[in-house]
Amino acid sequence: MAKIHERRRSPSSELMASDFVSFDADRGELTTRYTPPPSFASPRGAVQGGLIAGFLDEVMGGALLAVTEARFGAAEQRLPLNLDMNLTYLRMVPMETVTAKGRVLKLGKRVAFLEGELFDKDGNLLARATSSAIPTPLPEKGD
Amino acid sequence: MSDNAILSAPHAHLMGVEFEHFDKDREEITLRFRAPDSFITPRGSVQGGLVAGFLDEVMGWAHVYATDQAEAPLNLEISMSLLKPVMAGPVIGKGRVVRRGRKVIFLEGELFDEAGKLLARSTSTAIPTPRPGSGAGSGE
Numbered sequence: 445m446a447k448i449h450e451r452r453r454s455p456s457s458e459l460m461a462s463d464f465v466s467f468d469a470d471r472g473e474l475t476t477r478y479t480p481p482p483s484f485a486s487p488r489g490a491v492q493g494g495l496i497a498g499f500l501d502e503v504m505g506g507a508l509l510a511v512t513e514a515r516f517g518a519a520e521q522r523l524p525l526n527l528d529m530n531l532t533y534l535r536m537v538p539m540e541t542v543t544a545k546g547r548v549l550k551l552g553k554r555v556a557f558l559e560g561e562l563f564d565k566d567g568n569l570l571a572r573a574t575s576s577a578i579p580t581p582l583p584e585k586g587d
Numbered sequence: 588m589s590d591n592a593i594l595s596a597p598h599a600h601l602m603g604v605e606f607e608h609f610d611k612d613r614e615e616i617t618l619r620f621r622a623p624d625s626f627i628t629p630r631g632s633v634q635g636g637l638v639a640g641f642l643d644e645v646m647g648w649a650h651v652y653a654t655d656q657a658e659a660p661l662n663l664e665i666s667m668s669l670l671k672p673v674m675a676g677p678v679i680g681k682g683r684v685v686r687r688g689r690k691v692i693f694l695e696g697e698l699f700d701e702a703g704k705l706l707a708r709s710t711s712t713a714i715p716t717p718r719p720g721s722g723a724g725s726g727e
Contacts, residue, residue, distance in 0.1 A: 456634040459625040483601035487719040492598040493662040494643025501636025505628075526635035531665045575635075583629050 448521065448582070449474060449509040457502055464506075465543070469514045472548045474507040479541045490536040496562065497531050499544050500573035504558035507546030508579060515551075524556055524577030535570045537562065542570065554578065592656065593618070593648060601625075602640060607679075614653040614684040618645050622675050632672035638698065639667055642709040645682030646694035651718060653684045660692060660713035667709035677701050690714070 450464040461479040468475075478499045486492040505524050512522040542562050549557040556579045562571045593599060593606045603621030610616075620641050626633045643665065650660045678698055685693040694711040 454628045455625045456628050456637060483597045485597040487596045492640060492643060493665065494639035494641065495598060495637060497636035497639035497665070498634060499636070501634055523629070526669045528666065528668045529635060529639065531639065533662045533664065583631070
């Protein structure tokens with residue numbers, strides 16, 4: 445069975461058509477592709493700025509899941525409860541498949557520091573995010 | 588000034604946006620949203636990143652209304668704090684223009700539940716651009 449960070453684990457990841465690409469355990473870096481649904485479009489014809497944070501949150505959360513599983517095993521997997529998120533917008537995010545990379549900068553017992561980046565198909569950096577979050581056990585239901 | 592403009596974009600339908608009020612003196616707009624079920628995570632609340640969707644909307648419309656619908660912000664940066672989980676269903680947002688310059692504008696936004704509890708807040712630094720579809724510019 446696919447690991448949780450490799451699956452579409454929630455309605456929100458389903459909405460963004462999350463597709464697992466790879467996980468680099470040494471770097472603690474998760475790569476995922478997302479395809480914005482037509483409902484994410486702004487009047488500019490690109491993804492609404494706020495909703496761009498949806499992709500970045502998804503990949504940062506996946507990175508924490510993957511890293512905690514790789515280090516401590518499935519029973520000790522952690523999901524981030526975000527306290528804050530800071531977003532920098534470098535380019536418009538087009539209404540097409542984008543590649544996201546999420547990393548765990550520091551994993552403490554009480555706080556995790558995460559970062560994420562979004563790239564277009566030519567490898568241009570579109571947006572980046574940092575987040576501080578509380579690592580919490582997975583909700584009971586599992587899915 | 589048409590309040591229907593608020594609903595013209597696909598993302599506005601997604602978030603169930605409704606215009607409530609604009610205070611011209613404070614340059615503060617109040618909008619109502621309905622957080623959709625598709626925004627929910629395994630935790631049962633709206634995914635943190637997607638909360639920024641609502642905040643961007645209230646901050647953006649505060650700027651649009653403050654300029655009589657002539658301009659819209661192009662975000663350079665958004666920072667947000669997530670104080671409480673946002674649940675699917677009704678959410679109330681307030682957006683304000685903090686400072687409106689010719690080259691850069693500063694905006695802030697807040698989200699509340701129906702009981703008036705603060706759920707999230709944000710600030711944004713943005714560039715003012717001619718509003719897409721207003722005929723004043725081509726947009727991007």
